[in-house]
Amino acid sequence: MKNVWKGILLAAVLALAGLGPALAATSLQIDKSRVEISAFYNGTVIRATGAVPAGAEAVVRVSGKPETLHLKKKGKAAGVLWMNVGDLTFANAPKVYMLYSSDKDGALFDKPELEFSYGALERRVEIEPAGEDKGFWFGEFLKLKKENKVYAEYPGAIVWDEESAAGRTFHVDLVIPPRMGEDDYSIDLYAVKDGAIVGTASRKLEIRQVGFPKKLTSLAFDHALLYGVFSVLIAVAAGLLMGVLFKDKGGAH
């Protein structure tokens, strides 16, 4: 009985949300909208399911809040040695940017006219000082983010389940690496047909520290001196303990 009511409610919400026939055919669900970071957390996987209109390709984007990053710029000093030669500031760049697609080669990611593409991202990101070669430094920035595993692309990761005249349904496993820290994230679905976005759907994801990691973080930020002294005392105690243990074993004579 409960499920029937849920179903009716969901149908009503969907009917209200659907602004046109194409949009109504685009939907996205995730199997958990909150991830908790506890002491032994090592990332997780979220199963996303949904639908796009018939004949459309699907792209799912997981993105974080925009932030401002100050990076060191490397260049040749005195013409021979590679060193830090200055600072570059990247503003309005998402903390996390992961793209999943149904097309096998990920060609959709490189179409600058599509909102989720790298080209569109490059237009949004601001690089200071202005006048630098933006295309080049954005490329280096992407490399750094991908190496840190907070930017990633998974072409062909979206798997089709059923196909009908009304549309096609899919599922995809979204990788949530441990580097995606406590914050709010957005998971967006884009239906792409004939080079244009014909439908979108969106879900929120929150990642939160709980238990031990949460207590430790608040101690480190709210009682910094206490935290520092405590860290030192534990280290000294561990060192002394090991010294005593080794002496008892007859290690030193």
Place this chain on the structure above:
Amino acid sequence: MWHMYLPIAGNSVNILLIFGLGGFVGLLSGIFGVGGGFLMTPLLIMFGIPPTVAAASDSNQIVGASTSGTLAHWRLGNVDVKMGILLLIGGIVGGTVGVQVIKVLRAMGNADFLITITYVLMLGGVGSYMFIESLQSLKKAKEPAAAEEAPKKESAYARMLAAMPLQTRFEKSGVEMSLLLPLLLGILVGVLAAIMGVGGGFIMVPVMVYLLRMPMHVVVGTSLFQILFTCVNVTIMQSVSNHTVDFVLAVLLLLGSTIGAQVGTQIGKKLKGDQLKILLASIVLLVCVKMLLQLLLTPDILVAMKGGH
């Protein structure tokens, strides 16, 4: 199961991997009396720890390893407390001065270039000198006939030492010199360490061997004693001003490094002073070559996060 989340670093690590890394670096510090930051920080960055957190958590870890190592060396009579305290006071003064010097240098521009070049040249020079010098004494030890040298003429350096005021005897090291000398050298090393952004073990150990003329085994113990206090200071400062000490990471590293430091001390005890010196010289030269390669090879990525060594 084998992973633990690091709340400050914002990433998770394999427990066994970090334990092993701690053990290895602790071993080196027990044998040679260096903190091991030169090795630990880049490896932690490679495992996905942000550079600033890697450097700060490493100093927390060194507190544990050097406590363990100092205790082990203490039992062997290898810690010259008097000398250590003088070097430490000098080091703190020097460190404070060095931080100001670096600000002035940065404002003048091109400082990073000069600093890096100086550091590489110094590592190369000190490493080569130590290597050659200890190789020669090892050879001499093998040929006992050649060991009988004519009594050395007193060098200008020795005359200068004897002429300095406030002469005192350092029992453990078996040397006699002015109180001012370790103080001044401590300041020098402190300034250099602050400018280079490194712990200073690589500079302190050769200074103790060649300029303070301490026996190698006492050098190792006294260096650890001194590093302990330096890193206590760094850990608390970093916690308060930058919030970059990850306690979980430090504890995982500690578990390995405190054991490593004990084992290292035992290994060091079995080695002769010259053997220790030649091994340390090889490590210093390796670090120097690594830095040179970094400077000469085109980096894969031309932007980088700030912080770290």
